[in-house]
Amino acid sequence: MIHTISDLKKSDNFFLLAGPCVIEGEDMALRIAERVVKITDKLGIPYIFKGSYRKANRSRLDSFMGIGDEKALKILAKVRDTFDVPVVTDIHAADEAAMAAEYVDVLQIPAFLCRQTDLLVAAAKTGKIVNIKKGQFLSPGAMRFAADKVVEAGNNEVMLTERGTTFGYQDLVVDYRGIPEMQTFGHPVILDVTHSLQQPNQTSGVTGGMPQLIETVAKAGVAVGVDGLFMETHEDPSVAKSDGANMLKLDLLEDLLVKLVRIRQACR
Known part of the structure; x- marks a missing residue:
């Protein structure tokens, strides 16, 4: 089990944060976790299961937000206990930190x-690893x-995540120069592959995406030397209740990770 950033650094490989955008139910979360654990164990990739217990940042009032905070957090804890892997989830307000920390590791x-x-x-103050995503509106140096x-x-367990920079009203771009720049701060840097391919602010009120470029963005990140990768994945993104437009279909994950491990080995 990974408890500290030092545990992640024990591997020569990149580490992976992956899972569904939001917890839609227990069976779904356990199935995805089981698949990813088998793949990452085989490839020697340190793995952290990702799932949001609630989606607070939604475009429309009728957008899916979650199945209930406590219910979703208990599912995250069950994933951790069942597969002996750490779990990560988003928090949105200061009073959520202690609550979520009872169930998750990051x-x-x-x-x-x-x-x-x-x-x-x-x-x-929870003592958990804190992963800070770079604002779409910030320079890497500002992080x-x-x-x-x-x-x-009082907490040195910090990671930073690149997730694209706003480019016009409806697009994001990744400036790969920001990865080594943020690494100079002394913290691991993660590339959020799938959110970097979002197309926000669509007239429909539903965020779009370019999942066909997931492999391209991920390969470039590994070649640049990113410490970790973040990818949202779902058994069927077309029916996902959040961010389906830019998620990776779970069946495609193993082939992609095999390629990325080879790039990592070649670069090292």
Whole structure:
């Protein structure tokens, strides 16, 4: 079980945060976790199961938000206990940090909230690993200050995640120069492959995406030397209740990871 960032660094491979965008139910979460655990064990990839217990940042009022906080958090804990893997979930407000920390190993700060001091400090005080997503509106260099807030609150277990930068109203781009720049801060840097391919602010009120470029973006990130990868995956993205437009179909994950491991080995 991974408890600290040092545990992640024991492997020469990149590590992986992967799972569904949001917990839709227990059976679904366990099936996805079982598949990914088998793949990552075979390839020697340290793995953290990802699932949001609630989606707070939605475009429309009728968008799916979750099955209930406690119910979803208990499912995340069951995934951890069943497969002996750590789990990560998003938190959205300072008073959620302690609640979520009872069930998960990594607290993730959403990109839009990466400057919220009270949220970062509350996450830090739980003693859990804190993964801060870079705001779509921030330069890589500005993320030093978000990380410093967690460290100065007494927690050195910090990771930073690149997830694209706003490019116009309905697109994102990844500036791969930001990965080595953020690594100079002394924290592992993750590339969020699937969210980097979102197309936000669609007139329908439902975020679009370009999943056909998942492999391209992931390969480039590994070649640049990213420490970890983040990918949302689902058995059938077409029926996913959140972010289906940019998720990776679960059946495609193993082939992609095989290619990425080869790139990692070649680069090292």
